[in-house]
Amino acid sequence: MGSYVLRRLLQMIPVIIGATFLIFAMVFGIGDPAAGRCGERACPEAFLVQFRQEYNLDEPLVVQYGLYMAKLLSGDFGESFSGLSVAEELLNRWPTTIRLAVIAVCFEALVGIAAGILAALRKGRFLDYLVTLSSLLIISIPVFVVGSLSQLVFGIRLGIFPVTATEGGWFDLLLPGLVLGSFSVAYIARLMRSTMIENLRSDYVRTARAKGLGPGRTVGVHTLRNSMIPAITYIGYDLGALMGGAVVTERIFNINGIGGFLFYGINTKDGTIVVGTVTCLVLVYLLANLLVDVLYGVLDPRISHD
């Protein structure tokens, strides 16, 4: 087990270095690194001089990258053109985005898994068709359409939820959280349904039934525990992905989270914000994946530990 975790950790290092270098090379290697740093105007000369010095642009690319990463790791993400410290801003905004992601993940886990189980148990009946068709439809609607339409219906027309969630309280974030989780809810329902159906047909379930165990035990314990593994790992990966996907939801509901910050950076053409936030989100995504892989090894003993 320990060696499995260690191996996954070691495998992760080149990926993290590669991915950050890829982003770095796109910004500093190709094209003009100072492009898009100063809003709509051209950069003033004094800024360019300082910029070249700050990012060591006179050094070779690899050295630049090393110095840049050293700065990132010490928590220095640079300053936006208007003087905001990007790291500080990200730190202040994490709680909102995490709250949003927690709502989305809870929604996914509860509704998605339950719908999948019910559909699998009622395979070929009305409930199954309802779940299959509605999940197909929901998967097809892009998040920004779900967001805009539910803002129109639940926020403006019916007035059940606040139209925007600038404050970032739990209730404000409820509707945006459901929107953010909508795609994955449908995906998890489908995933859960197909794994359940496959496992219900498996030999060990048939054996359990043949031994005379009731449906509560064969379904509730034998089938369910094994069928949860893919759904749980998917939710784990999703937690990392949701942070990035939140850019759309946060733009629609005007939420002051990480995604909203990224959108602000795009809109005001502030490269330091865009690059810093994207790098940060990619790192979070990779770390979430790493955690899930480790967890997967614990959950599923069939995975090889050697």
Place this chain on the structure above:
Amino acid sequence: MTDPSGVAVSEFGTPPAGEEREGQERQQARSLWSDAWRELRRNPLFWISVVLIVVLLTMAVAPQLFTSTDPRFGDLAVARQPPSAEHLFGTTSQGYDVYARVIHGARASILVGVLTSIGTVVVGGLIGLVSGFYGGWLDALLSRVGEIFFAIPLLLAGILTFYLFPPDLEDPLILQVLTVVGVLVLFGWPSLARLMRGAVLQVKPNDYVNAARALGASAPRLIFQHILPNAVAPMIVVATLNLGTYIAVEATLAFLGIGLRSPAISWGIDISLASSIGLVRAAPHMLIFPSIFLTVTILAFIMLGDAIRDAIDPKLK
């Protein structure tokens, strides 16, 4: 002594073995794909998606068949009007006809989806074939490179690239579309390469591949005649399902104000323009109609992918 006898054996042995092998392969290929086709024909979802896709393709190729209104003609006198007989889906803030814009918007989305899917299949498929077939250091290298590109989520990659290198608004639509396609392919190929590599590793140890190798078939012949036809099915399914995802990513980028931008016409751009809070309240039709078209397009491709998957792999049904 050994030499002539070897020739004799091969002269004697090759034709029947070759014939039998080819015959067997043809039969197998026929049975897999004809089974799949028989299965597909019976699936109503398949026919619904085919009809939808044909209509959408016609829209993309010849929008004039559906509307004669110029989608770029703005009449401010009729701005933001709700649907009426004259403007079936209403008008936008600029007085554009929403119906005409929705019809003309199909082209960008369909082009991005189809071209990106083809691109990822070609790039990912080839890389997966090569790394699965040759193995060794080449496989290790290609897999690591794939992991790095796979590590960056598609949406974030799109945001970063188009922020740094925005498409030139002066360029014709097809060039702008191709930049979007290029970026999506660059970050989208690894999942297909991984899938293809896995399938190749499953097919490679089979007897018919070993037989062909023993008979002296060249590497390209082995790859394209024997391995590819038997390993391509999972990739086709996933590529069809992904097509909808690529359309959604393109529209999302346009929605965020990067990627394709006005005056290009795309559903994502129109939804973005319609979704400011004041407008959603005043003119919801601007939001609803492009949303419906976008959703139906994605739905059609996902249904097609689902149907093909069910047909190829009935176990998953």
